[in-house]
Amino acid sequence: MRTSIIAYRLFDVADEINLDNVQALWHSRNKISSRLRLDRISTKSITFHDPPVLVELGFHEMQIAGHEYLVEVKARIQDLGVICILFNIPQEEELSYQEFLDLVLAVEDLPDEEFRRFLDATMETIGPACTNQNISGYDEDFVVYYFQDPIPQDWDIVPFLLKDPNPVNEETRAAALANRFSYADDVAYLTWDSAVVYDPTGSMDIPDLLEFANAQYLELRYYDNFLNHAIDKTYNIIDDKANLKNMEVLRNIRDELLETMADVSSLTSNISNALLVTEDIFYAKVYSRYLELLKGNVWQENIELKMRVLQRCYNMLNETVTSHHMEQMRKYNITLLAIIAVILLGIAIFK
DSSP states (O other): OOEEEEEEEEEEOOSEEOHHHHHHHHHTTTOOEEEOOOSSSOTTTEEESSOOEEEEEEEEEEEETTEEEEEEEEEEEETTTEEEEEEEEEEOSOOOHHHHHHHHHHHHTOOHHHHHHHHHHHHHHHGGGEESOOOOSOEEEEEEEEESSOOOTTOOOHHHHHTOOSOOOHHHHHHHTSSEEESSSOEEEEETTEEEEEOTTOOOHHHHHHHHHHHHHHHHHHHHHHHHHHHHHHHHHHHSGGGGGOHHHHHHHHHHHHHHHHHHHHHHHHHHTSEEEOSOOHHHHHHHHHHHHTTHHHHHHHHHHHHHHHHHHHHHHHHHHHHHHHHHHHHHHHHHHHHHHHHHHHHHHHO
């Protein structure tokens, strides 16, 4: 049976990555890379602002579920500052349902170090293409159970989607199978961190779209947390009454807020515009529904709310600094006028 399990681990590694530089750096070492392209639809229907770069990291022997597998490892690099490490675990021999389920559960427990060593190897090559390189600690994972041959009718896919071999009630089963999409012979079942995909053509379009959506979700989570820290830092400074009299401190935090808002606004705009859907086609429905499962809109709204909080903080600080500046100018002008008056009086007396 032609099937495979594809495990994805996504890492936030930089503010932005120049993908043209990535390819130049990769090719300079005589390594293979390619740009993402969906092969079953028109490029006018779904377009990537800057298509991610896929690089080959070779085949590696791994011990999984008590068996030795030759795993194909790749890295997908996105201009958003995300690198995704992919483990493609192929299954070409006939295997029982229980054997496949055992592998599903074992893949869920793959150690983080297995992915990070390939991340480090990738970063070693493409580091110069990264802006503000920093592996933030923010990561995300999901898995696709991909079938090119029909899924046996007696196989229950719910344990795959839930990554849980235990029986579930009908309500849970219905929820797990609720997000089903089919276009022709293919079919996809989605949950927020897994998917079962059957496509006899062997196309990887659906897994690629899910991966891209996960990268957007990861970045939204990162910038939401980044704004939390910016708000906390601002409040801590404002709460210290001594700082309210220190104009240098207030000017510095005001300028930092302006820079933060400009950077986050630009970077989150890149996230929103990274993929453009121009037609209500099958893939667009899959992509949109998956973002809903990830609650992408909720994270976007959280970011917008926190940006408004920072804007109010900036306005308050700016008014304080400006008022202080105007008061200083008023005192300066009064002093200057007094000096001029004394000088003029002195001139008049000596005359």
